[in-house]
Amino acid sequence: MKILVTGGSGFIGSALVRFLISETNASVVNVDALTYAAVPGALDIVENDSRYKFEKVNICDGISLGAIFAKHSPDIVIHLAAESHVDRSIDNPAAFVETNVMGTCTLLEVALSYWRSLSSNSRDKFKFHHVSTDEVYGSLDSYGAFTEDTSYNPNSPYSASKASSDHFVRAWNTTYGLPITISNCSNNYGIYQFPEKLIPLMIINGILWKPLPIYGKGENIRDWLYVDDHARAIWSIINQGTIGETYNVGGGAEMSNLTVVNMICDILDDLLPDPKNRSRRELITFVKDRPGHDFRYAIDSTKICGQTEWFPQESFQTGLRKTVSWFIENEKWWQLVQEGTYDGGRLGLGPKLK
Numbered sequence: 377m378k379i380l381v382t383g384g385s386g387f388i389g390s391a392l393v394r395f396l397i398s399e400t401n402a403s404v405v406n407v408d409a410l411t412y413a414a415v416p417g418a419l420d421i422v423e424n425d426s427r428y429k430f431e432k433v434n435i436c437d438g439i440s441l442g443a444i445f446a447k448h449s450p451d452i453v454i455h456l457a458a459e460s461h462v463d464r465s466i467d468n469p470a471a472f473v474e475t476n477v478m479g480t481c482t483l484l485e486v487a488l489s490y491w492r493s494l495s496s497n498s499r500d501k502f503k504f505h506h507v508s509t510d511e512v513y514g515s516l517d518s519y520g521a522f523t524e525d526t527s528y529n530p531n532s533p534y535s536a537s538k539a540s541s542d543h544f545v546r547a548w549n550t551t552y553g554l555p556i557t558i559s560n561c562s563n564n565y566g567i568y569q570f571p572e573k574l575i576p577l578m579i580i581n582g583i584l585w586k587p588l589p590i591y592g593k594g595e596n597i598r599d600w601l602y603v604d605d606h607a608r609a610i611w612s613i614i615n616q617g618t619i620g621e622t623y624n625v626g627g628g629a630e631m632s633n634l635t636v637v638n639m640i641c642d643i644l645d646d647l648l649p650d651p652k653n654r655s656r657r658e659l660i661t662f663v664k665d666r667p668g669h670d671f672r673y674a675i676d677s678t679k680i681c682g683q684t685e686w687f688p689q690e691s692f693q694t695g696l697r698k699t700v701s702w703f704i705e706n707e708k709w710w711q712l713v714q715e716g717t718y719d720g721g722r723l724g725l726g727p728k729l730k
C-alpha cells in the first residue's frame with residue numbers, strides 16, 4: 377500500500393509517518409511545504425528507510441501535486457497539511473483560507489483527476505482521508521458531547537477554515553463520487569509538539585521557571601488525545617471505516633486548562649524538584665483571554681470505537697508524564713525550535729492595526 381501523506385512533517389503528520397513506517401508495511405510519500413510548523417528531527421528515524429519518500433510541495437500548487445500523484449501512484453491519501461494554530465488564525469486569517477480551504481480544494485481536484493485515470497480495480501481501492509478537528513462543532517456548555525451529527529458552528533478563523541475544508545471534502549464524495557472519509561479529532565499532545573501550543577509551552581516555561589500564562593481563568597475545557605492514538609485512529613478508519621462517513625476521535629480525557637497546567641507543574645516538581653522546595657504552581661499567572669475563546673469541547677467516540685477496533689491506548693496521566701519526560705530529555709530540540717521560529721511570545725490578540 378502506497379500512502380501519500382500531506383503535512384507529514386508537522387506534529388501529528390510526523391507521528392503518523394513514524395507509525396506507518398514502524399508498525400505497518402505501507403510505503404509513505406510525505407508532501408509538505410515545510411512551513412514554520414514543520415518539526416525538525418521528527419522524521420530522522422524514517423529518513424533512510426526505503427519505504428519513505430519526501431516531496432517539498434505546497435498543496436496550493438496543483439501542477440506540482442499532479443506530477444507527484446503521477447510519479448508515486450498512491451493508493452491512499454491522508455490529508456493533514458494545514459495552518460493549525462488558532463492564535464495565529466486570529467492574527468492572520470488569510471493564510472488559513474489559503475492553505476486550509478484553497479489548498480484542500482486544489483488537492484481534491486488533483487486527487488479526483490488522478491482517481492478517474494486509474495484502472496477500475498485501483499479506483500475501487502483508492503481512499504482519500506481528511507484529518508479535521510472537533511473545533512468545527514463550536515463550543516459546548518457544561519453538558520453533552522459532539523457526535524458526528526452535531527451541527528457545524530465554528531467560531532475562530534482556524535475552525536471556520538477547517539469546517540469549510542470538511543464541507544468541500546464531503547462535496548467531492550457526493551458530487552463526484554471520490555471515496556473519502558473524514559475524522560474530527562480533539563486536542564492532541566505528545567512528543568515533538570511545536571512549543572507555541574499549550575502543553576509544550578507550559579512544560580518548557582516550567583522547566584525554565586518562567587511564568588505560566590493561562591488565558592482567562594483557566595476554566596476552558598478540552599478533551600486530550602495522545603498523538604500516537606490519533607495516528608492509530610487514522611489507520612483504523614483507513615482500514616475499517618466506511619466510505620463517505622465522518623468519525624469523531626477523542627481521548628475521553630476532559631480537563632480544564634488550569635487542571636492541565638497544575639498536572640504539568642506536579643510532574644515537573646516530581647521529575648526536577650526545586651532545591652528550595654518551591655512548587656511550579658506558584659508560576660501560574662492569568663492573562664487576557666483569547667478573543668472568542670470556546671468554553672468546552674467534548675467528543676463522543678462511540679462510532680469509531682463501535683465500527684473499528686480503535687480505542688485510546690494512552691491515559692492522559694501516562695501520556696502527559698511521557699511528554700514531560702521527553703521535553704526534559706530533549707532540551708536541545710526545543711531550544712533550536714525556539715531560536716529558529718518562535719520565541720514563546722504571546723500570539724492571538726488579533727492583527728496589528730496600522
Ligand SMILES: NC(=O)c1ccc[n+]([C@@H]2O[C@H](COP(=O)([O-])OP(=O)(O)OC[C@H]3O[C@@H](n4cnc5c(N)ncnc54)[C@H](O)[C@@H]3O)[C@@H](O)[C@H]2O)c1
Nearest residue numbers: 383385386387388409410411413414434435457458460564
Ligand atoms: N494539533 C491538534 O491538536 C489537532 C487536533 C485535531 C485535528 N488537527 C488537524 O490535524 C492536522 C495536523 O495538525 P498538526 O497539529 O500536526 O499541524 P502542524 O501545524 O504541526 O503541521 C502542519 C504541517 O503542514 C505543513 N503545511 C502547512 N501548510 C502547507 C501547505 N500549504 N502545503 C504543504 N504543507 C503545508 C507544515 O509544513 C507542517 O509540516 C491539521 O489538519 C489540523 O487541523 C490537529
